[in-house]
Amino acid sequence: MVSLLRLIAAAICLTLSLAHAIPARNYGNRWNIARRSVSLDLTRNPDYAPNGPAAYARALKKWGAEVPSELVHSLAAMKANVGEVGAASIRGDREFLSRVGYGTPPQYLDVDFDTGSSDVWVYTSETRKHVAGGRPVWVIEDSKTAKRVHNATWMIAYGDGSHAWGNVYKDTLSIGNITLPAAVIESATSASLSLTNDPDIDGIFGLAYGLPSQTEPQQPSVLSALTPLLSAPVFTADLQYHSSCGAYTFGYIDHARHTANTTIHYTPLVADATFWQFGYTGLHVGGQNVWYLSERWTAIADTGTTLLLLGADVVELYYATGVPGARHNTSIGGIWTYPCAGPALPDFEIGMANGWVATVPGRFMNYSVMPDDPATCMGGLQTFGLADFGIFGDIFLKAVYAVFDVGGARIGFADKPLDLE
Ligand SMILES: *[C@@H]1O[C@H](CO)[C@@H](O)[C@H](O)[C@H]1NC(C)=O
Ligand SMILES: *[C@@H]1O[C@H](CO)[C@@H](O)[C@H](O)[C@H]1NC(C)=O
Ligand SMILES: *[C@@H]1O[C@H](CO)[C@@H](O)[C@H](O)[C@H]1NC(C)=O
Ligand SMILES: *[C@@H]1O[C@H](CO)[C@@H](O)[C@H](O)[C@H]1NC(C)=O
Ligand SMILES: *[C@@H]1O[C@H](CO)[C@@H](O)[C@H](O)[C@H]1NC(C)=O
Numbered sequence: 001m002v003s004l005l006r007l008i009a010a011a012i013c014l015t016l017s018l019a020h021a022i023p024a025r026n027y028g029n030r031w032n033i034a035r036r037s038v039s040l041d042l043t044r045n046p047d048y049a050p051n052g053p054a055a056y057a058r059a060l061k062k063w064g065a066e067v068p069s070e071l072v073h074s075l076a077a078m079k080a081n082v083g084e085v086g087a088a089s090i091r092g093d094r095e096f097l098s099r100v101g102y103g104t105p106p107q108y109l110d111v112d113f114d115t116g117s118s119d120v121w122v123y124t125s126e127t128r129k130h131v132a133g134g135r136p137v138w139v140i141e142d143s144k145t146a147k148r149v150h151n152a153t154w155m156i157a158y159g160d161g162s163h164a165w166g167n168v169y170k171d172t173l174s175i176g177n178i179t180l181p182a183a184v185i186e187s188a189t190s191a192s193l194s195l196t197n198d199p200d201i202d203g204i205f206g207l208a209y210g211l212p213s214q215t216e217p218q219q220p221s222v223l224s225a226l227t228p229l230l231s232a233p234v235f236t237a238d239l240q241y242h243s244s245c246g247a248y249t250f251g252y253i254d255h256a257r258h259t260a261n262t263t264i265h266y267t268p269l270v271a272d273a274t275f276w277q278f279g280y281t282g283l284h285v286g287g288q289n290v291w292y293l294s295e296r297w298t299a300i301a302d303t304g305t306t307l308l309l310l311g312a313d314v315v316e317l318y319y320a321t322g323v324p325g326a327r328h329n330t331s332i333g334g335i336w337t338y339p340c341a342g343p344a345l346p347d348f349e350i351g352m353a354n355g356w357v358a359t360v361p362g363r364f365m366n367y368s369v370m371p372d373d374p375a376t377c378m379g380g381l382q383t384f385g386l387a388d389f390g391i392f393g394d395i396f397l398k399a400v401y402a403v404f405d406v407g408g409a410r411i412g413f414a415d416k417p418l419d420l421e
Contacts, residue, residue, distance in 0.1 A: 081231040082251035083176020087113070088244035090200045092368055093394055094306055096239050098248060100205060101174030102185060103143025108174075109136055109202035113248055114304030115237070115276050115404060116391070118211040119156050120173075120222040121164060121186035122203030131190050135202055140187065146171040147182075154186045154215045164191035168215055173222065178250055180226050184219040204304070207235065209406065211274040223406065226250070233407030237303055238416065241364060241398045257416060258401035264412035265356035266405065275300040276404060278411050280390075282351025283314055285322045286362065291351070292317065296388040301402060301411055305393030307367065308348075308360065309384035318365075318381055322346040326379075340369060340377040348381060350396070358413055360399045367395065 057067050087096040088110075097110040102122060109122055123137040140146050147170045155165035166189035173180040188203070195201070206213065206221065213221045227233045230251035238257045240246035247257070253264065267278040277300045283292045292314060299310075319326035319336050323345055326338040338345075345362040352358070360380075367380035380395035403412035 081178060081229055082249070083178040084247050084249045084254070085113075085176045086244065087237070087239055087246035087248055089240070089242055089246070093242060093398070095198075095201065096246060096303070096394065097200060098205070101172075102138040103140070103171045104145040105143075106172070106174040107136075107138055107142065109138060110200065111203040111205040112201050112304055113205045113207055113237070114302070115207045115209075116300060116302035116304045117156065117158065117204065117206040118208040118213045118221045118223065119154060119186055119204065119206045119215070120184065120213075121154065121156070121166070121188050123191075124166075124187040126167060126187050126189050128190055131188070131196050133196060133199060135199055137202070138185075138187070140169065143171055145181075149184070149219065152215055152217060152219060154213065156214045160194065162192045162194040164188045164195055166190065168219060175226070175250055178226070178229065180222070180229065183222050183225055184213065184215065185222075186213070186215065207303075207404070209269060209273050209276050209404070209409075227406045234403055234405045236404065237397060237402045239303065239394055239398045241418065253403055258414035259416055262414050264401075264403050264414045265352065265354055266403075266408070266410045266412040267352050267354055268410045270298055273409065276302070276411055279353045280350055281353050282349075282357070283310075283317075284349040284351070284357075285318050286347035286349065288321055288346075293351075294388065297390065298388065299390035299392045301392045301397065301404070303394065303397060305391050306380075306395070307391075307393050308381045308395035309391040309393065310381065311387040311390070312383045313387070315381055315383045318346075318348060319379065323379070334383060336379045336382060337370060337376045338379065340375055345379070350392075352413070356413065358396065358400050360396055361418060364395055364398055 061067060085098045085100065087098050090097055095112050098113050099108050100111050101108050111122065123132045123135060125137055125139045125141060127137055149168040149170055152168035153165065154168055155163065157163040166187045169185045169187055170182045171185050173183045173185070207223050211221070212218055232251055234253060235248060235250045236253055237248050238246050238254070247254070258264070270277045270279065277298055279298050281293055281295065281297065315336065316328070319328070319338070323338045323342070325342050326336055329335050329337050345365040347362050348360045348365055350358045350360070365380050366377055368378050370376040370378055384391055399418065400413040401416040405412060
């Protein structure tokens with residue numbers, strides 16, 4: 001069912017792009033380049049690295065000479081080191097799903113790319129039937145290349161209390177056009193109800209910066225094995241509000257996905273980072289005069305968390321100054337709610353240490369209607385227990401183009417157009 005919905009959604013993205021087809025300019029391949037204005041075609045790609053061998057092949061073709069087959073093969077191999085994988089919104093942006101191939105031949109499953117953890121696990125033919133439910137699983141026996149890592153096990157407990165565990169395999173992963181051989185894939189023999197209750201997710205694909213995977217004995221994380229193979233040691237996330245047109249790219253920055261005349265604004269990760277953790281210095285509630293500043297704030301960029309979570313004091317400032325009728329409802333664990341019929345929520349601005357300001361639009365800040373009360377809405381900004389620490393989940397990431405620069409130990413953000421969604 002999910003697969004079908006995703007096919008339809010992908011077809012819509014494709015139709016849009018064909019309707020506005022822009023003459024070819026190859027920034028890495030993608031189908032919804034049409035969300036840009038045509039003027040983008042005239043801007044230069046600031047990070048463009050010339051590909052000498054490709055230029056040579058083009059020159060040979062142009063002058064009618066035969067392109068040596070070795071050159072064709074080596075160009076194909078170079079191209080294979082970048083990949084794009086769609087990111088489809090599920091159930092009002094609760095999560096985004098991406099399709100990854102497991103084993104040989106690839107069995108495609110819909111997984112949640114999670115920059116907040118490091119384990120790559122899926123439901124498999126080993127998963128107890130009542131745990132896997134009706135979802136597709138990785139049938140290990142059907143892969144010609146699967147190898148059990150004997151005596152290795154894994155067990156993960158996420159911040160929300162959910163957990164999963166099982167056996168460890170090595171097998172090929174197909175991530176867009178990238179083929180990663182002998183990747184450590186964790187097979188879930190079981191998982192907690194909070195995970196299995198989500199029928200859309202076939203597994204979680206951890207992409208934390210340097211966190212070891214929760215395997216015993218310790219196995220290398222997929223990101224650490226993947227990075228050296230990439231054309232450039234980066235991956236990017238373009239999550240899109242209530243849309244299936246978002247994407248992750250691996251090995252390249254897709255400049256067609258951010259605003260044409262902006263550059264990527266990088267912030268270094270904190271020292272000894274295990275997560276994608278970096279400092280930010282300012283917060284501003286739209287329509288107010290005051291900026292709140294601190295030198296102590298850090299946050300992690302976490303594609304696997306739905307909400308934007310910050311310290312109690314700044315969250316209260318947002319709702320107290322910007323949202324009439326907002327309540328911190330302690331009887332439901334301290335969730336901030338407000339009347340759905342109230343005025344539009346204000347934008348929320350976050351200033352990075354490098355001076356760049358991310359704007360999360362007010363309509364992104366209005367996350368959902370309360371399940372038990374259609375007149376009450378719940379904000380996308382909620383409280384996290386630690387005063388100076390934040391989790392920039394999807395509410396934030398949907399508002400930016402995010403570059404996870406593994407090689408540079410930094411994270412980059414750029415504006416992207418948000419108006420067509
Ligand atoms: C992946 O490969 C297909 C088929 O060769 C090609 O059309 C597509 O552009 C490639 N995508 C990327 C991101 O390299
Ligand atoms: C697995 O563990 C058992 C018992 O500890 C041991 O006898 C066996 O040699 C181990 N196998 C491998 C492949 O490490
Ligand atoms: C970038 O483009 C936008 C419109 O797309 C324009 O408003 C803005 O002034 C431009 N900025 C620069 C620095 O050229
Ligand atoms: C808190 O939430 C509960 C459950 O949605 C609701 O019944 C109650 O009225 C709310 N309290 C306030 C003060 O809004
Ligand atoms: C919040 O979003 C809901 C739909 O999810 C909408 O019905 C409601 O009017 C919005 N409220 C505000 C204050 O933006």
